[in-house]
Amino acid sequence: MTTLKPGIIVHLDELHASSPFAATPSQSLRVLGQLNSYDVETGIALITEAGASLKVDTQLLHDVALRQGSLYQFIGELNFTASNEMVLQARVGRNVDGLDLKLYDKALQLRRQFEKEHVHA
Amino acid sequence: MLASEPVMKPVREWGLDPMYFSHVRLLAFDLLAVRPLPHMPGRFGRRGRPLRKVEMLGVVVSTDQKERYIRFTLDDGTACVPCVLWMNHSRLQVTNPKRLELELQNELTMSLMRQVKLGQLLRVQGRLTVFNNQIQITVSSLQGERDPNAEVLHWMECMRLASHCYDLKPPSQSNG
Numbered sequence: 001m002t003t004l005k006p007g008i009i010v011h012l013d014e015l016h017a018s019s020p021f022a023a024t025p026s027q028s029l030r031v032l033g034q035l036n037s038y039d040v041e042t043g044i045a046l047i048t049e050a051g052a053s054l055k056v057d058t059q060l061l062h063d064v065a066l067r068q069g070s071l072y073q074f075i076g077e078l079n080f081t082a083s084n085e086m087v088l089q090a091r092v093g094r095n096v097d098g099l100d101l102k103l104y105d106k107a108l109q110l111r112r113q114f115e116k117e118h119v120h121a
Numbered sequence: 122m123l124a125s126e127p128v129m130k131p132v133r134e135w136g137l138d139p140m141y142f143s144h145v146r147l148l149a150f151d152l153l154a155v156r157p158l159p160h161m162p163g164r165f166g167r168r169g170r171p172l173r174k175v176e177m178l179g180v181v182v183s184t185d186q187k188e189r190y191i192r193f194t195l196d197d198g199t200a201c202v203p204c205v206l207w208m209n210h211s212r213l214q215v216t217n218p219k220r221l222e223l224e225l226q227n228e229l230t231m232s233l234m235r236q237v238k239l240g241q242l243l244r245v246q247g248r249l250t251v252f253n254n255q256i257q258i259t260v261s262s263l264q265g266e267r268d269p270n271a272e273v274l275h276w277m278e279c280m281r282l283a284s285h286c287y288d289l290k291p292p293s294q295s296n297g
Contacts, residue, residue: 092180118283
């Protein structure tokens with residue numbers, strides 16, 4: 001089994017051209033968002049979170065039922081299309097309806113701080 | 122915060138440390154940072170305290186099922202931890218007096234294995250072991266989590282336990 005990189009958990013509004021998460025090619029990420037639209041032919045889904053959006057390529061996901069308006073979490077690699085658009089190539093996805101987003105955001109902030117303190121300790 | 126790795130206590134005092142007997146809840150990056158102790162397989166050290174068993178929660182990002190075991194990887198966003206679940210009773214002897222018991226254990230393991238699916242949020246408990254120079258969890262039990270909030274709660278508990286328990290000095294009789 002090859003070593004998999006962990007999908008760093010990010011918010012969609014942290015993903016922009018100059019963000020550190022988009023600096024390295026094929027950065028492994030975990031994103032969360034509401035499914036806005038889904039193209040059955042190309043497998044490209046558009047998810048939104050707090051005003052920001054991201055395209056997710058779901059071709060590799062077979063047993064994830066995608067429903068518009070539901071919350072999903074995807075783990076995959078961030079790539080750029082020819083037109084320099086960000087697309088997450090998802091390898092794993094799951095439905096997270098019922099997740100408390102405020103709590104999630106707060107816990108994530110605490111966790112990042114915890115990680116920073118402990119890695120250098 | 123400690124500047125360098127503290128010295129482990131003598132082995133005879135390990136039994137006084139509850140951390141040695143419990144399933145220690147760690148975030149993945151913290152779990153992979155524990156130190157295998159030389160000449161003591163299955164014993165690990167974290168900040169001067171001994172540990173053997175861990176509990177972790179994460180999303181299954183890879184699975185590899187073989188006849189006698191299933192290997193999978195759990196990703197909690199900080200690191201990926203390899204896990205292995207053994208199926209020890211695949212070849213049953215018909216004459217074995219414990220056949221019924223083994224069959225039950227077998228079925229139990231099979232039902233656990235069925236829960237290991239890509240994208241599933243899993244909580245696992247098990248022993249820490251080293252395989253191919255890499256730390257892994259040899260799973261003894263696992264539960265699929267349906268509530269997505271369970272993951273958030275687990276993060277908070279890991280952080281609380283680290284700062285209120287695991288990072289502190291163990292209770293001791295010799296120097297309290």
